[in-house]
Amino acid sequence: MALDWDAFRFVKAVAERGSLTAAAAQLGINHSTAFRRLTALETKLGARLFERLRTGYAPTACGQAMIEAANRIEADVTRFERTAAGRSETPSGELRVTAPTSLAVELLMPILADFGDRYADIRIELILAEAALNLSRRDADVAIRASRDPSETLVGRRLAAVAWGIYGRADRDYGDLASEAWVSPDPTVAGGTFMRFVGTQTTAERVKLRINTVTGLEAAIAAGLGIGPLPCFSGDAHPALRRLSGPHPELGTDLWVLTHPDLRHxxxxxxxxEHMAEAILPLRPRFEGQGEES
Structure with a gap:
């Protein structure tokens, strides 16, 4: 019995979304088309793929076997795409780059502008995300990532040490920092490292705001909501802010540029x-909390 990849992809989408309506939206078809496709597929197989429950569509044993096959097919296709992409010999085509939002404005855009001038045949798709995207699934080709211990499944190079300090508004005087109002990254940022650090500096009652992005944290401190930790490369450069303490070694991390082994060539x-490493080199003192680059 011949089944094409679209059939497997369709069943996988229904299982992941739990309903025909959501799966249809993901695949760009309407609900009636999805209903007809599922009915025709089950008729062709002579078996039910899903139990229709009030809570949604639950895969049967046959449906689960098809979903597992779809996952294997998807992994094989992705592996082939990485292999084919890794054999390209000229610097051209689309390059998917992921980076933290906090690096975009001050750091990345000038570097990308220079890169675009040098390599006009490369088109960049920039994906800004605080969460680490999966390079094995080709969610991105290259990741610029702050990490103390990058994944062993990736290859790349360390660009710079990233120092962090405590910052407040430049136009305010501060006394005992523990008694000041604070803003803090929430538990989703760096696995809660920064939130735990703030907990060692002040009481929970003094934390007036928790936020899930470093960019938002910088804006909150600049607005006067409270003092808080920031990477020195951005905090030192912000005209409305000044460093109150640090760098703090326990907050330090490293900046990496990473890719999947199949794509490194x-x-x-x-x-x-190579361009990222070249561009970051003169900025290292700023990343390390030594002030502006010369």
Whole structure:
């Protein structure tokens, strides 16, 4: 019995979404088309793929077997795409780059502008996300990531140490920092490292705001909501802020540029990683909390 990839992809979407309506929206078809496709597929197989429950569509044993096959097919297709992409010899084509939102405005845009001037045949898709995207699934080709211990499944290079300090408004005087109002990253940022640090500096009652992005944290401190931790490369450069203490070694991390091993020899990936290393080198003192670059 011949089944094409679309059939497997369709069943996988229904299982992941739990309903025909949501799966249809994901696949860009309407509900009636999805209903007809599922009915025709079950008729062709002579078996039910899903139990229709009030809570949604639950896969049967046959449906689960098809979903597992779909996962294997998807993994094989992705592996082939990485292999094919890694054999490109000229720096051209689309390059998917992911980076934390906090790096975009001050750091990345000038570097990307220079890169675009050098390599006009490479088109960049920039994905700003605080969460780490999966490079094995090709959610991105290259990741610029702050990490103390990057994944062993990736390859790349360390660009700089990233120092953190405590910052407040430049136009205010501060006394005992523990008695000041604070703002803090929430538990989703760096696995809660910064939130735990704030907990060692002041009481829970003094924390007036928790937020899930470093960019939002900087804006909150600049607005006067409270003092809080920031990476020195951005805090030192902000005209409305001044450093109150630090750098604090327990908050330090490293900036990496990473890719999947299958892609490291692709020309567009290689030249981008080299360009990032070249661009970051003169900025290292700023990342390390030594002030503006010369």
């Amino acid at each position: 692709a020309a567009r990936v290689r030249v981008f990683m």
